[in-house]
Amino acid sequence: MKLEHGALLVVILFGATVVGMGYMVTRTHDRRTTAAERLAHQGESRKLEPLWAAPDFDLPDQRGGRVSKASLQGRPWVVNFIFTTCKSVCPLLTAKMVQLQRRLTEANVHFVSVSVDPAHDDVMTLGAYAQKWAPAEKRWSLLATRPDSLAAVLEGFKVTAEAADSGVDPIVHSSIFVLVDAAGVVRGVYDSEHREEFLALARDAALLAKAGAPPAPPRARTxxxxxxxxxxxxxxxxxxxxxxxxxxxxxxxxxxxxxxxxxxxxxxxxxxxxxxxxxxxxxxxxxxxxxxxxxxxxxxxxxxxxxxLKETGPRVAPQTAVDPVCGMEVMIDPQALSAEADGGSSGSSRVFFCSESCRDQYLGHR
Ligand code: HEC
Incomplete structure (x- = not known):
């Protein structure tokens, strides 16, 4: 499995190398500044100029349908890049995505999250992820990819995903959000890790969306x-x-x-x-x-x-385990996937997995 995972990353890396060099962006631990990040950081002065045409794609979404560039025509949309087994930066990126959805109440804006992990994120997994984060959000499409379609989408948005040499997550990927207008043209690139850029994204997207009268924001009561x-x-x-x-x-x-x-x-x-x-x-x-x-x-x-809020249990720091199949570090929590360790029923120790495919592989090989 380690090998298969490696192979996926090689494919992604290959996709990354064909990307126009000028805009390559990676989120690395040492935070190299790349051209795309510089572009993102110029947000204030750029004033929503057309940048380039968003790539064509046609991918399955979490609802069992398909979403393409053509199907999004006529309304502005915001796209980011995630994978559901990611425990480090993705919950933060998805939280930002949900914050954005709440700020942008216009019905005609759409939100797209492209999975950069074809091996683990199928339509069902993405559906459960959407259900967990924003069950009522109808404007959000989470798209499953295959290595080739992923490479094309990453290239078209001038972002990359690549292997991390260390850390919790095997795929390090872009924290960039891209804003696309109703005609399918990229109008802004924003590094969501920077607060000013995140606020600029919300503002710019609202500008593009305000074709009609802005509906009153749904005021939460409790x-x-x-x-x-x-x-x-x-x-x-x-x-x-x-x-x-x-x-x-x-x-x-x-x-x-x-x-x-x-x-x-x-x-x-x-x-x-x-x-x-x-x-x-x-x-x-x-x-x-x-x-x-x-x-x-x-x-x-x-x-x-x-x-x-009432206390429900003792406060304990998180515990982690290493997935015996792919070597990834996984959190041990009630939702964690696990199985009884090899050696049968005498010892009751459990092993934990990052995904169902790793668990299946483990169970299949004994
Ligand atoms: C992306 C995950 C995430 C989201 C979303 C999130 N938090 Fe947190 N929060 C954390 C983490 C991780 C910590 C602990 C680390 C730290 O202190 O920064 C934390 C810490 C806190 C603390 C301090 C807790 C303590 O034990 O001292 C409070 C209070 C809190 N969050 C409230 C909220 C509220 C309210 C919201 C929603 C408006 C929220 N958080 C949304 C991840 C999140």
């Missing part, structure tokens, strides 16, 4: 609705990704710099608006900021809701 709409749950209900917030208010929190602080109201507020200011110990994943995303009245409601 903290519970905000909690669901802002997608706090997919991370915070999964103890391996983010700390459970039940019973947190008033407790002591251990930070990654060794300090211990009290989770008072100021701390909760700061956690939502400036999450990187104080990082809870033991969580490699970063939380996205909600500054500028959430109105102050809603913030007060959400804060009261978080304060009132």
């Amino acid at each position: 903290g519970e609705e905000l909690w669901a709409q802002l997608s706090c749950a997919p991370c915070h209900d999964s103890p391996s990704l983010a700390p459970p917030l039940g019973g947190l208010f008033g407790k002591k929190v251990e930070l990654d710099n060794g300090l211990v602080v009290e989770a008072d109201e100021g701390y909760l507020l700061e956690s939502i608006l400036v999450p990187d200011a104080k990082r809870v110990r033991g969580y490699p994943l970063r939380m996205p900021t909600y500054d500028g995303v959430i109105e102050s009245a809603d913030l007060v409601t959400l804060l009261a809701y978080v304060k009132g």
